[in-house]
Amino acid sequence: MKQVRRRIGATSLFTAVVILGAAALAGAAPYVAGELLVQTRAGVTKEKFNAVLGEHGAVTLDEVSQIRVKRIKVPPQALEKVRAALANNPHVNFVENNYLATGDAVPNDPLYASQWHLAKIAAPQGWDLSTGLSSVDIAVIDSGVDPAHPDLAGKLLPGYNFVSNSADTHDIYGHGTPVAGSAAAQGNNAVGVAGVAWQNQIMPLVALDSTNYASYSNIAKAITYAADHGVRVINISLGGTSSSTTLQSAVDYAWNKGSVIVCAAGNSNSTTPNYPAACNHAVAVSATSSSDTKSSYSTYGNWITVSAPGDSIYSTNNGGGYGAHSGTSFASPVTAGLAALILSVNPVLTNTQVVDILKQNADDLGTAGFDQQFGYGRINVYRSLTAAKTAVPQTDTTPPTVSITSPSTGVAVSGTVLVNVTASDNVGVAKVELYVNGTLFAANATAPYNFSWDSLAVADGACTLRTVAYDAAGNVSQSAQVTVTVSNVPDTVPPTAVISSPTEGSTVANKATIKASATDNKGVSKIELYIDSKLQTTVKTGSLSWNWNTRTIAKGVHTIQVKAFDAAGNVTSALRTVYK
Numbered sequence: 001m002k003q004v005r006r007r008i009g010a011t012s013l014f015t016a017v018v019i020l021g022a023a024a025l026a027g028a029a030p031y032v033a034g035e036l037l038v039q040t041r042a043g044v045t046k047e048k049f050n051a052v053l054g055e056h057g058a059v060t061l062d063e064v065s066q067i068r069v070k071r072i073k074v075p076p077q078a079l080e081k082v083r084a085a086l087a088n089n090p091h092v093n094f095v096e097n098n099y100l101a102t103g104d105a106v107p108n109d110p111l112y113a114s115q116w117h118l119a120k121i122a123a124p125q126g127w128d129l130s131t132g133l134s135s136v137d138i139a140v141i142d143s144g145v146d147p148a149h150p151d152l153a154g155k156l157l158p159g160y161n162f163v164s165n166s167a168d169t170h171d172i173y174g175h176g177t178p179v180a181g182s183a184a185a186q187g188n189n190a191v192g193v194a195g196v197a198w199q200n201q202i203m204p205l206v207a208l209d210s211t212n213y214a215s216y217s218n219i220a221k222a223i224t225y226a227a228d229h230g231v232r233v234i235n236i237s238l239g240g241t242s243s244s245t246t247l248q249s250a251v252d253y254a255w256n257k258g259s260v261i262v263c264a265a266g267n268s269n270s271t272t273p274n275y276p277a278a279c280n281h282a283v284a285v286s287a288t289s290s291s292d293t294k295s296s297y298s299t300y301g302n303w304i305t306v307s308a309p310g311d312s313i314y315s316t317n318n319g320g321g322y323g324a325h326s327g328t329s330f331a332s333p334v335t336a337g338l339a340a341l342i343l344s345v346n347p348v349l350t351n352t353q354v355v356d357i358l359k360q361n362a363d364d365l366g367t368a369g370f371d372q373q374f375g376y377g378r379i380n381v382y383r384s385l386t387a388a389k390t391a392v393p394q395t396d397t398t399p400p401t402v403s404i405t406s407p408s409t410g411v412a413v414s415g416t417v418l419v420n421v422t423a424s425d426n427v428g429v430a431k432v433e434l435y436v437n438g439t440l441f442a443a444n445a446t447a448p449y450n451f452s453w454d455s456l457a458v459a460d461g462a463c464t465l466r467t468v469a470y471d472a473a474g475n476v477s478q479s480a481q482v483t484v485t486v487s488n489v490p491d492t493v494p495p496t497a498v499i500s501s502p503t504e505g506s507t508v509a510n511k512a513t514i515k516a517s518a519t520d521n522k523g524v525s526k527i528e529l530y531i532d533s534k535l536q537t538t539v540k541t542g543s544l545s546w547n548w549n550t551r552t553i554a555k556g557v558h559t560i561q562v563k564a565f566d567a568a569g570n571v572t573s574a575l576r577t578v579y580k
Contacts, residue, residue, distance in 0.1 A: 029097075029099055029100075029240065029241055029242040030099065030100040030213070030240075031097035031098055031099045031100060031242070032097075032098040032100065032215055033076070034074055034075070034076055034079065035061070035071060035072065035073060035074070035098040036071075036072050036074055036079070036082065036083060036086070036095055036096065036097065036098065037069050037072075037095070037096050037098050037216065037217055037244075037246045038069065038070045038072055038086055038094070038095045039067065039068050039069045039070075039092070039093040039094050039245065039249065039446075040070070040091055040092055040093065040452070041068075041091050041092070041093060041418070041450050041452040042068065042434070042442040042443065042444035042449075042450065042452070043419075043434070043441060043442040043451040043452045043453050043454070044068075044091045044452045045454075046060075048091075049070065049091075052085075052086070052089065053072060053082075055085075056074070056075075056078050056081060056082045056085065057074075057075050058072050058073060058075070058078070058082050059072065059073050060072050061073050062217065062221075064217060064220045064224060064246070064250065066224040066227075066228065066250075066253055066445060067220065067224060067246070067250055067253055067445065067446045068444075068446070069220060069246050069249065071098060071217045083095055090418055090452075091416070091418075091452045093245075093448060093450070094245045096244060096245060096246065097242070098215050098216055098217050099215070099216045099240050099242040099244060100213045100214065100215055100240060101208075101213070101214045101215075101216065101219060101238040101239050101240035101275070102208075102213060102214070102238065102239065103142070103143065103173065103175040103208050103212050103237065103238055103329060115193055115194065115313075115314045116290050116309070116312070117290075117308075117309030117313055117334065118194065120290065120292075120309055121196075121308065121309065121334070121378070121379050121380055122380050122381050122382035122383065123196060123381045123382075125381070125382035126338075126341065126381030126382040126384070126385045127187070129345060129382070129385040129386065129389065130341050130344050130345045130385055131187060131188070131197070131198040131199050132184070132197040132198050132199030132200040132344045133199055133200065133340075133343075133344035133347070134155075134199050134200065134201055135347070136197075136200050136232055136340050136343045136344050136347060137157060137200065137201050137202070137203050137230075137231045137232065137233070137340075138183050138184055138197065138200055138201070138202050138203070138231070138233045138234075138235060138333075138336055138337070138340050139159075139202075139203040139205055139226035139229075139231040139233070139235065140176055140179055140183065140202055140203070140204055140205065140235050140237075140333070141205045141207050141219060141222040141223065141226070141235065141236045142175055142176030142179050142180070142204070142205075142206070142208050142235075142236075142237055142238065143171050143172050143173035143174065143175045143176040143206060143207075143208040143209070143210075143212075144161065144168075144169045144170050144171040144172050144173075144176045144204050144206045145159075145169060145170075145171055145176050145177050145180045145202060145204040146170065146171050146177040146316070146317075146318045146319060146320070147169070147170065148320070149177060149181070149316050149317075149318075149320060150191050150192060150320075151181060151185040151186050151189070151191055151192040151193060151195075151316050152177070152180060152181060152186070152202065152316055154186075155184065155186060155200075155201050155202060156169075156201070156202050156204060157201050157202065157203040157204075158203075159203045159204040159205045159206070160205055160206070160222075160225060161206035162205065162206060162207050162218040162221050162222055162225075163206050163207065163208075163209045163218065169204040169205070169206055171318040172206065172208075172209065172210045173208055173209065173210050173211075174317070174318040174319075175208060175212070175329065176206070176208065176318075177316050177317060177318040178313075178315040178316055178317060178318075178323070178325045178330065179235065179237045179315075179329055179332075179333045180195075180202050180316065180333070181193060181195055181315035181316030182195060182196070182313050182315045182325075182330045182333040182334050182337070183195050183197060183200075183202070183235060183333035183334065183336050183337040183340070184196065184197045184198070184200050184201075184202050184333075184340070185198075185315065185316055186198055192316065192322055193314055193315060193316065193322055195315075195333075195337055196333075196334055196337025196338055196340075196341065196381065197337040197338075197341050197344070199344070200337070200340040200341075200344065203226065203229070203231055205222040205226060206222075207219050207221075207222045208238055214238050216240065216242075216244050216247055217246065219236065219238060219247060219250070219276065220246050220247055220249070220250035221250075223236070223247075223250040223251060223254050223261070224250055224253050224254065226254065226259065227253060227254035227257040227259050228257075231259060232258065232259055232260060232339075232340070232343050232351075233259070233260050233262065233336050233339045233340045233343065234254060234259050234260070234261045234262065234336075235262050235263075235332055235333045235336035236261065236262070236263045236264065236276055236277075236282075236332070237263075237264040237327075237329035237330070237332045237333060238264070239263070239264055239265075239266045239274035239275060239276070239277055240274070240275055241266075241268075241273070241274060241275070242275065243273070243275055243278070244275055244276075247275050247276045247279055248276075248279045248280065249446040249447075250276075251276055251279040251280070251281050251282050252280070252281060252428070252446055252447065253446055255281035255351060255428055256428040256429060256430045256431075256445070256471075256472055257430065257472060258350065258351050258472050259351060260283065260336075260339045260343075260351045260354050260355060261276070261279075261282045261283065262282075262283045262285060262332050262335050262336040262339060263276050263277035263279075263282045263283065263284055263285065263332060264277060264285060264327070264328035264329050264331065264332040265277050265284045265285055265286045265298060265299045265300070265301075265304055265328045265331075265332075266298075266299035266328060267287075267297040267298060267299060267327050267328055267329075268297075268299045269296060269298065269299065270299060270300075271299070271300060271301040271372065272299065272301075273299075273301060273303055274299055278301075278303045281428075282305075283305045283306065283335065283339070283355055283358065284303055284304050284305045284375070285304075285305065285306055285307060285308050285328060285332045285335045285375075286298045286299065286300050286304045286306075286308075286310075286328060286331065286374060287307065287308065287309070287310025287311065287326075287327065287328045287330075287331040288307045288308065288309055288310060288311075288331070288365070288374070288378050289309075289311045290309070290311060290312075292363075292365050292378060294307070294366075294374065295310050295326070295328075295331075297326075297327065297328075298310065298328055298331075298373075300372045300373045301372050302372050304372060304373070304374070304375035305355070305359065305375045305376065306335060306358050306359060306362050306374070306375045306376050306377060306378070306379055307331065307362075307365065307373070307374040307375055307377065307378045307379070308331040308334045308335045308378060308379045309330075309331060309334060309378075310326060310327055310328055310329075310330050310331035310334075311326050312324040312325075313325050313326065313330040313331075313334070315330065334379070335358070335379055338358065338384055339354055339358065341385055341388075342354050342357055342358070342384055342388040345385050345388040345389050346388045346389065346391055346393070349388065349391060349393055349394075350394050350396070350427065352394070352427060353394060354388075357384050357387050357388055357391065358376075358379060358384060359375070359376035359377075360376070360387065361380055361383035361384040361386075361387050362374075362375075362376050362377030362378055362379050362380055362384075363377050363378045363380050363383075364376075364377040365377055365378050396426070396427055396471065396475060397473075397475065398425070398426045398427075398471075398475060399425075399469075399471070399475040399476060399477040400423055400424060400425035400429050400469035400470065400471050400475065400476075400477050401423065401424050401425070401469070401477060402421060402422070402423040402449075402467050402468070402469035402479045403421070403467075403479045403480065404419065404420070404421055404465060404466075404467055404480070404482045405420045405421065405422055406418070406419070406420045407419070407465075407482065407484050408482065409482050409484070410483070410484070410485070411484050411485070412484070412485045412486075412487050412567075413455055413463075413484045413485070413486055413487070414455060414487050414488045415456065416452055416453065416455070417452075417453045417454075417455050417484075418450065418451075418452060418453075419434060419450060419451040419452075419453050419465060420448075420450045421434070421444075421448075421449040421450055421451070421467050421479070422449070423447075423449045423467075423469045425469070425471045425475075427471055427472065427473070428471060428472060429447070429449070429470070429471060430445065430471050430472050431443050431444065431445045431469075432444045432449040432467055432468070432469045432470075433467065433468045433469075433470075434451045434453065434465065434466075434467050435464075435465070435466045435467070435468065436453065436457075436458065436463065436464070436465060437458060437463055438464070441453060449467075449469075453465075455486045455488060456488050459486070460486050460487055460488055460489050461485065461486060462484075462485060462486075463483070463484055463485070463486045464481050464482070464483050465481070465482040465483075465484065466478060466480075466481045466482070467479040487522065490568070491521070491522050491567070491568035491570065492570065493520070493521045493522075493566075493570065494520075494564075494566070494570035494571060494572040495518045495519060495520035495524050495566050495570065495571075495572050496519050496520075496564070496572060497517075497518045497527070497562050497563070497572050497573060497574040498516060498518070498574055499514070499515070499516045499560060499562055499574045499575075499576045500515045500516065500517065501513060501514065502514070502560075502576065502578050503576075504576055504577060504578075505577060505578070505579070506578055506579070507578065507579045507580065508558075508578050508579070508580055509550065510549075510550055511547060511548065511549055511550055511551070512547075512548045512550055512578075513546070513547055513548070514529065514544070514545070514546045514547075514548050514560060515543075515544065515545050516529070516543070516544045516562040516574065517542060517544070518542050518543075518562075518564030518572075519542060520542075520564070520566045520570075521566075522566055522567060522568065523566060523567060524541070524542040524564055524565070524566060525540065525565045525566050525567045526538055526539065526540045526564075526565050527539050527541070527542070527543075527544045527562060527563070527564050527565075528562070528563040529544060529546055529560075529561075529562055530559075530560075530561040530562075530563070531548070531558065531559070531560055531561075532558055532559055533559070533561070536548075544562065550580055553580055554580070555580050556579070556580065557577060557578075557579060558577070558578050558579070558580065559575060559576070559577055560575070560576040560577075560578060561573055561575050561576075562574045
């Protein structure tokens with residue numbers, strides 16, 4: 001894996017150049033200096049979040065809105081203080097560094113001109129079944145794609161450049177063009193090379209900059225962009241060794257929309273996980289040689305899904321021409337091309353079915369069954385497409401389950417209320433909506449499915465909360481309704497208290513029953529009974545009945561006092577004078 005590790009001069013954050021954090025320069029996982037990624041709960045307003053940042057001189061630079069992740073700029077001297085403050089903020093799900101990924105390419109002999117890998121994975125036999133379908137797209141999240149290359153021109157869809165925030169998707173590093181060609185260079189056109197998926201179109205999404213670095217925030221934005229544009233296959237030949245909730249949220253978002261996310265496993269020849277390949281729902285691809293051994297550089301581990309050829313993959317070069325390229329960066333798009341062919345043969349298959357077909361029809365290598373070097377085996381185009389032709393599309397009729405875990409019915413709430421929700425589905429939860437008094441408050445497309453609700457927006461009194469969960473197949477379910485009491489207006493009204501027995505000025509005998517009651521606009525919290533200024537009993541209701549033994553009291557005047565309290569601390573009292 002070729003990783004650029006040179007110090008970069010300070011420039012604008014909006015150029016293609018990345019400023020590295022001090023830890024990165026010291027050899028730790030690289031990240032963008034002075035930046036953090038923060039995911040808020042659903043329902044937290046931009047104004048409220050910016051107010052929190054303003055207390056520390058931090059500002060929001062950008063946002064991956066689909067997963068509510070904000071990229072914030074923090075003064076270097078305040079970084080740890082801001083991180084700690086946000087980590088302990090109940091309206092924040094997580095805060096992490098904006099780590100950097102690199103392209104997973106290993107340069108090799110540029111004159112090697114044999115596409116040995118296509119025969120190895122039985123692609124020629126598979127092409128008898130399908131050479132692809134132009135309506136099944138492949139997103140290539142990388143450094144861009146050369147639009148003038150003769151094997152790629154005419155099959156590129158409009159994409160986006162997240163490095164320059166523009167529509168210019170030219171290859172700015174030279175990594176994305178051979179990756180795209182490995183997946184889907186035009187075949188049978190008497191020009192150059194053939195990709196795995198001849199007819200499938202490519203959507204170039206630029207996240208890798210001209211120094212071979214891609215921020216996790218830009219990768220996440222590209223993943224969600226592809227999913228929102230209906231792309232069924234996403235290839236990511238980039239990786240970093242730092243785990244990330246931001247990347248996991250983006251992968252989950254795309255998976256729940258039906259995408260297959262194929263990722264390079266990395267080139268460290270170790271078991272160190274590479275992200276996003278090691279994320280849940282990602283297809284992690286290790287690399288194999290022409291002799292069906294693990295490529296010497298390929299990362300491996302129990303998180304590998306399948307393997308594919310990665311040594312000397314002859315493909316399209318940026319600026320024209322062709323060359324041999326090695327690395328899991330090229331094993332990944334070869335696999336992504338097969339995923340696109342599977343969906344071309346049977347477009348109604350779910351992403352779960354596509355991944356199962358990849359695994360179940362791979363050629364078993366190494367130890368029998370699943371192993372850490374090859375996953376479920378090296379991919380086989382012919383066997384996979386044969387299985388795809390006869391696969392029965394899954395009809396998902398199982399709705400999600402969803403419930404509100406807090407607050408619970410009967411609870412009094414005020415101000416900003418943390419509404420926690422659990423939701424699950426046999427395939428995946430697409431989104432959860434929170435309804436307040438029957439009106440949609442906010443939607444949450446990523447786990448954890450929680451919300452921050454400002455109860456000041458509704459009138460005091462009873463208020464209903466209900467959630468609705470959806471899956472990608474359109475199945476819907478709703479939670480049981482929770483009714484809370486909203487109490488935001490300050491309560492300054494004291495209760496009223498009445499002593500009904502004994503009567504004023506009456507004479508008590510050897511025993512008497514003291515009866516009292518209290519009412520309040522919000523509710524009585526307790527009543528206290530005093531005789532001659534000494535507390536006798538307390539009840540936590542709106543009425544009191546107490547038997548008073550008067551045999552031991554002295555003759556003369558005695559005072560009965562009842563104090564009534566409400567939850568706001570307001571208090572009132574009633575007095576009664578009696579004789580013995």
